[in-house]
Amino acid sequence: MxxxxxxxxxxxxxxxxxxxxxxxxxxxxxxxxxxxxxxxxxxxxxxxxxxxxxxxxxxxxxxxxxxxxxxxxxxxxxxxxxxxxxxxxxxxxxxxxxxxxxxxxxxxxxxxxxxxxxxxxxxxxxxxxxxxxxxxxxxxxxxxxxxxxxxxxxxxxxxxxxxxxxxxxxxxxxxxxxxxxxxxxxxxxxxxxxxxxxxxxxxxxxxxxxxxxxxxxxxxxxxxxxxxxAAVSGDLVTLEVADPLRLGDAATALGGIAQAVEVEGRLVSGRVARAGRAVPGLVRELDRTGITLDAIEVHRPTLDDVFxxxxxxxxxxxxxxxxxAGGTEPDAAADAVPDLQGADR
Known part of the structure; x- marks a missing residue:
């Protein structure tokens, strides 16, 4: 078309x-x-x-x-x-x-x-x-x-x-x-x-x-x-770690499936491609190593993340x-009215 x-x-x-x-x-x-x-x-x-x-x-x-x-x-x-x-x-x-x-x-x-x-x-x-x-x-x-x-x-x-x-x-x-x-x-x-x-x-x-x-x-x-x-952003996975002394271990575990892991306070976060498939394995690994979480959150990416x-x-x-600004985009001349009766240009 x-x-x-x-x-x-x-x-x-x-x-x-x-x-x-x-x-x-x-x-x-x-x-x-x-x-x-x-x-x-x-x-x-x-x-x-x-x-x-x-x-x-x-x-x-x-x-x-x-x-x-x-x-x-x-x-x-x-x-x-x-x-x-x-x-x-x-x-x-x-x-x-x-x-x-x-x-x-x-x-x-x-x-x-x-x-x-x-x-x-x-x-x-x-x-x-x-x-x-x-x-x-x-x-x-x-x-x-x-x-x-x-x-x-x-x-x-x-x-x-x-x-x-x-x-x-x-x-x-x-x-x-x-x-x-x-x-x-x-x-x-x-x-x-x-x-x-x-x-x-x-x-x-x-x-x-x-x-x-x-x-x-x-x-x-x-x-x-x-x-x-899915391709650009991945899902944002955030772990709230109960014991601050285990933050480094939690970050290492999350780093096995995530990119750009960040630690802030008791929160460990990173972007994970299709987290729905990967998070269950992460939870099992954390449990196996004795890392207790107060919370885990998964936020799906938005189009704004893509942008x-x-x-x-x-x-x-x-x-x-x-x-x-009234909703107009300043990248072109003002609207013109097409001449439906005129010759092709």
Whole structure:
């Protein structure tokens, strides 16, 4: 459904009298299969939104090639736009227009008749829990309702591939959970392929079949969340040793299965690959050597652990920064509106 090879996007910036070239995306290769849900993650400025805009024809690649829904993003940009749905960070609705009118006009831009766009729009309003809001303006809606309206706009022409750029940023937990259900149903009920950028680790964990991590313009990892956690971080095993004089012995025993063992107070900890298999043997060894524990804890790795290992930065910190800045990523030009009627560029 999506294939990209060597995608590059450069921007020219000026500092005083000096101009320099910024390589926002630096040779991205990616493949997305039909029906996959991809979580596309990275710290602020990593290149997420720039990559998304190239794949949706909003930015022309400086170098490289990309095929989306069977069409080249440069030579066949109109065909790409007709084949995809796109929900941007900022949304695409006019706050003073009635929601139903916006949806119908958007459908007609894709060549739908007014009657077909109206019928399809009303069907989506029911599916996305927006009944009775057809005549309401976006400024009269809650944050969750407005984001679901944005998704209606992106789905009006029944695309087989949907791009969602930070779809739940700024929503309260209940609205986020509700929107998660709708995103999951895009694939389960409609068979759509979903390409999702997000700063929320739990969102990617819950929704994505596969996670791609981009940092400094390059893809640094691509796998399932479970495989990334197991391969990069391991489980954190912490032993609370009853006798402080046996801390060294406990550290030696844990060191037999763990990496980077640390001792702090009466706690001995280390990262263990697939600890569920290894810990029972560790407990037997501790018992055999007479080391008594007050407690043993096993913490499964998180996606934030993966990020910290791969990029040296915490995505959780980046997410908090993005929310404080209004949820936008400063790695590309402002959103452009694609000309659905114009010639391919």
């Amino acid at each position: 999506i294939t990209a090879r060597g995608l590059v996007q450069t921007f020219s910036t000026k500092q005083g009298r000096t101009r320099r070239e910024v390589r926002a995306v630096d040779g991205v290769d990616l493949d997305v299969a039909e029906g996959e849900v991809i979580g596309f993650l990275g710290p602020n400025g990593a290149g997420k939104t720039t990559t998304l805009r190239m794949l949706t024809t909003l930015l022309r690649p400086t170098e490289g090639t990309a095929t989306v829904a069977g069409h080249d993003v440069v030579r066949e940009s109109q065909a790409v736009r007709r084949s995809i749905g796109y929900v941007s960070q900022a949304g695409g609705t006019f706050s003073m227009a009635r929601a139903g009118d916006e949806v119908v006009d958007h459908g007609m831009l894709y060549g739908m008749s007014r009657a077909a766009a109206t019928a399809r729009g009303q069907e989506l309003f029911e599916q996305l829990d927006l009944p009775g809001l057809w005549q309401r303006t976006p400024k009269q809606m809650s944050g969750g309702q407005k984001r679901r309206l944005d998704i209606v706009m992106g789905l009006i022409h029944d695309p087989t591939l949907v791009f969602l750029d930070e779809p739940t940023t700024g929503l309260d937990p209940q609205a986020r959970a509700n929107l998660w259900e709708h995103i999951a149903r895009l694939r389960s009920e409609r068979g759509a392929t979903v390409f999702l950028t997000t700063h929320y680790l739990d969102e990617a964990d819950a929704l994505a079949d596969r996670i791609m991590i981009i940092d400094r313009g390059r893809i640094v990892a691509s796998d399932t969340a479970e495989n990334l956690k 910290l290992t791969l990029t040296g930065r915490s995505l959780r910190d980046a997410a908090e920064g993005a929310q404080g």
